[in-house]
Amino acid sequence: MEELGKRAMAGDIRAASRLIRNIEDDIPETNMAIRHIFPHTGKAHVVGITGSPGAGKSTITDQLIFTMRQREKTVGVLAVDPTSPFTGGALLGDRIRMLRHAEDKGVFVRSLATRGAMGGLSKAVGDGIHVLDVMGKDIILVETVGVGQQEVDIINHAHTVIVVLVPGMGDEVQAIKAGLMEIADIFVINKADRDGARKLYKETLNMLNSGHFPNGWRPPILMLESSLEPHSFAESVEKLCDKIDEHYKHLVENRQLQERAIRKVITEMNDALRSAILEPVLNELAATGEFDSMVKKLVEKETDPYTLAEEVSRKYMSK
Amino acid sequence: MADRKIRILLAKPGLDGHDRGARVLARTFRDAGFEVIYTGCHQTPEQIVGAAIQEDVDMVGLSCLSGAHRYLFPAVAQQLQEQGAADITVVGGGIIPEQDMQPLYDAGLKALFTPGATLDSIVDWINENIKPRV
Numbered sequence: 001m002e003e004l005g006k007r008a009m010a011g012d013i014r015a016a017s018r019l020i021r022n023i024e025d026d027i028p029e030t031n032m033a034i035r036h037i038f039p040h041t042g043k044a045h046v047v048g049i050t051g052s053p054g055a056g057k058s059t060i061t062d063q064l065i066f067t068m069r070q071r072e073k074t075v076g077v078l079a080v081d082p083t084s085p086f087t088g089g090a091l092l093g094d095r096i097r098m099l100r101h102a103e104d105k106g107v108f109v110r111s112l113a114t115r116g117a118m119g120g121l122s123k124a125v126g127d128g129i130h131v132l133d134v135m136g137k138d139i140i141l142v143e144t145v146g147v148g149q150q151e152v153d154i155i156n157h158a159h160t161v162i163v164v165l166v167p168g169m170g171d172e173v174q175a176i177k178a179g180l181m182e183i184a185d186i187f188v189i190n191k192a193d194r195d196g197a198r199k200l201y202k203e204t205l206n207m208l209n210s211g212h213f214p215n216g217w218r219p220p221i222l223m224l225e226s227s228l229e230p231h232s233f234a235e236s237v238e239k240l241c242d243k244i245d246e247h248y249k250h251l252v253e254n255r256q257l258q259e260r261a262i263r264k265v266i267t268e269m270n271d272a273l274r275s276a277i278l279e280p281v282l283n284e285l286a287a288t289g290e291f292d293s294m295v296k297k298l299v300e301k302e303t304d305p306y307t308l309a310e311e312v313s314r315k316y317m318s319k
Numbered sequence: 320m321a322d323r324k325i326r327i328l329l330a331k332p333g334l335d336g337h338d339r340g341a342r343v344l345a346r347t348f349r350d351a352g353f354e355v356i357y358t359g360c361h362q363t364p365e366q367i368v369g370a371a372i373q374e375d376v377d378m379v380g381l382s383c384l385s386g387a388h389r390y391l392f393p394a395v396a397q398q399l400q401e402q403g404a405a406d407i408t409v410v411g412g413g414i415i416p417e418q419d420m421q422p423l424y425d426a427g428l429k430a431l432f433t434p435g436a437t438l439d440s441i442v443d444w445i446n447e448n449i450k451p452r453v
Contacts, residue, residue, distance in 0.1 A: 014404065017375035025323050025451075088324070089349040095370060096359040102366035108373055111356050 005033035009040065009134045013108065019131050020110055024124040026275075034127055037134045042261065044076070044133045045248050046140045048154035050120060050180070051164030053146025056190040058097035060164060060224065061143050063237040064244075065101050068139050071241070075101075076132030077109040079143040080122050090114075094143060108132060119153025120144040126157055126268055149179040156267040159260050160247045162240070164188045165204070167196030175203040176210075184219045186243050192223035217250050281316050323451035325353045326376040330367045331360045332395065335385035340412065344380065344441070351442045364394035372404055378449050383413040393426035400427070406452055410444075412436070 004022070007015030022030040047064075049057050058079065065075050079094035090113035101107040110132075112122040121144055122128075132140045144154050154161055163184035175181060187204055189197055204221050220243055224236045251257045285291040294308050329345050331338055338360050348355040356374050358367070371379050379399070381392055388411060396409045411423065412432040420431055429448065432441055 013372055014375075017373050021326070021375040083354075084349060087350050087352045089352040090354045091345050091349045092354060092356045095356060095374075099358060099362060099366055099370075102362075102369040109370075110373055113354050 002032045002036045005036035005134075008033075008131055009037060011135060016108070016131055016135055017110065020112075020124060020128050023127045023131075024112065024115070024122065026123075030127075034130065037130055041130045041133045044129075044137050044140045045160070045244075046129055046142065046158045047244055048142045048144065048158030048161045049164065050144040050147055050151075050154050050161065050183075051188075051190075052148070052166065052169065055146070055164040055166045056224070057143050057146075057164055058094045060162075060188065060190065060237065060240070061094070061141050062097045062100070063234060064141060064241060065098065065107055067234070067237050067241045069101075069104065069106060073138040074106040074136065075108075076135065076137035076140045077107070077143065078112055078125055078128050078132070078140070079109065080112045080114060080120070080125065080145050082145050083113040083115045085116075088115075108135065108137065114145055117153075118151070120147045120151030121153045121157070123271070126264070126271065129157060147180060149177060152179060152183050153267075155183045156263050159251060159257065160185045160244055162186045162188055162244075164190050165200060166191050167194045167200045169200075175200075175207040181207065185217065185247050186240070187219055187221040188224055188240060189221060190224045191226060193225045193229075197223065215256055216254060217247065281312065285312070323453070325378070325445065325449055325451050326356070326374065327353050327378045327380055327445070327449075328356045328358065328367070328371045328374055328376045329380045329382070330358045330362050330370070331382050332362050332364060332367060332391040333383060333385055333387045334361065335383055335387070336360050337384050338382070340384070341380075341382040343438070344382070344412075347438045347442060348445075351445070353445070364391060364398055367395055368398040368402060368404070371399065371407055372402060376407060377451055378408040378410060378445065381409065381411045381413075383411065386414070388413055388415055389419055389422065392423055392428055396427035408449060412441075 004015050004019045008019050019033055049061055051057055061077060068075050081090060081092045081094060083090045092111035092113060095109060095111055098109055110128065112124055112128065114122050117123050125142060129140055142154060142158060161183050163180060165187060189200055201221060201223065208218060222236065222240055222243065225232050297303050298305060327348055329341055331341055345355045345357040356376065358370055367379065379395060381395060383391055392411045399405060399407050399409065408429050409427060410430040411428050415431055415433050423431060430444055
């Protein structure tokens with residue numbers, strides 16, 4: 001398994017995609033490979049792209065790949081789509097928009113299913129980023145699932161977060177609600193040729209005007225017109241690319257890259273603890289049938305979840 | 320807990336824009352619990368093979384209704400082989416005349432589904448024949 005990490009680092013596409021698969025499938029030996037590559041991570045600029053379903057995330061991602069390739073940067077993409085809560089299956093369709101890069105050796109695109117993760121990403125995103133990073137990609141674009149207001153896990157993994165908005169999504173209070181609207185480093189108003197785009201621009205601007213920016217970065221708002229007008233769309237995405245570079249420069253010059261890195265390792269540490277401590281317990285409870293009998297007790301109101309959890313923790317936590 | 324899931328790439332090679340069938344299959348595979356990467360129409364074999372390798376799929380499903388299956392299906396199988404990815408199973412579907420079938424099997428296609436094949440029969444074939452590669 002360590003071998004897979006070595007080969008991925010040497011640029012072997014099959015090894016890299018297999019390694020990401022093993023991360024997704026939660027194969028225990030994968031830890032060996034991560035151990036091997038982890039010291040070499042942290043070189044790429046990770047850019048998150050988030051927004052509601054159909055806002056245009058994949059189309060923007062595609063054009064960003066194009067522009068970044070013109071600027072001679074190599075690009076890795078992780079594109080997340082939802083897993084069915086009923087069947088566990090998934091239809092991953094983000095790639096349809098990115099086909100023109102399929103033969104470009106400087107681009108690696110991987111689709112991931114959420115597999116039950118609730119924060120707009122897949123559990124495999126954190127380590128997936130590491131794999132693309134050690135493959136030597138300069139830029140890693142992470143496209144979240146179509147999100148609502150609260151799925152903001154992307155801030156734990158990206159240096160730069162782009163929030164894509166489209167006109168017609170609600171009244172002016174929406175713009176000042178907590179959650180998604182707070183996490184943007186760059187706002188993009190897509191489909192800006194549609195009715196309501198000016199209004200959305202003003203609402204977002206008002207929201208920013210009443211905020212303060214302790215980090216010294218005020219998120220810019222970019223308007224992107226219809227991708228059906230290829231020329232003006234390409235020009236707007238050029239500007240978006242400039243802003244992405246500018247933001248990275250800001251993070252570096254103001255020593256804020258470190259803060260984002262801390263956010264990421266805290267997330268990774270929490271996840272690793274959970275899978276090392278909680279998951280084995282849950283697996284054992286499930287295998288012995290104890291979990292089912294606890295569920296039964298709760299349905300019958302014989303006890304409550306906190307009492308049961310304490311019993312379990314007394315049994316497993318020796319300290 | 321370790322959980323190997325079957326991953327499938329569905330693609331339409333060549334100049335055929337009739338993707339209703341492929342989309343119905345994508346939905347069916349989703350409902351059967353597989354992860355389906357749907358890549359749409361108008362693709363070259365090179366694009367399909369590139370995507371299959373980056374996505375680490377277990378199977379590539381090709382749909383073609385234009386009559387060009389005799390060239391396009393073997394091209395995908397052959398390029399997978401050239402790139403050291405012969406372990407990825409290739410199957411095809413579409414309007415495939417009887418006399419074209421043996422040459423396609425000879426070229427490395429593992430199954431062919433023609434009009435009249437039920438969705439259940441396709442899912443059953445996958446469950447029987449495609450094991451997630453370890």
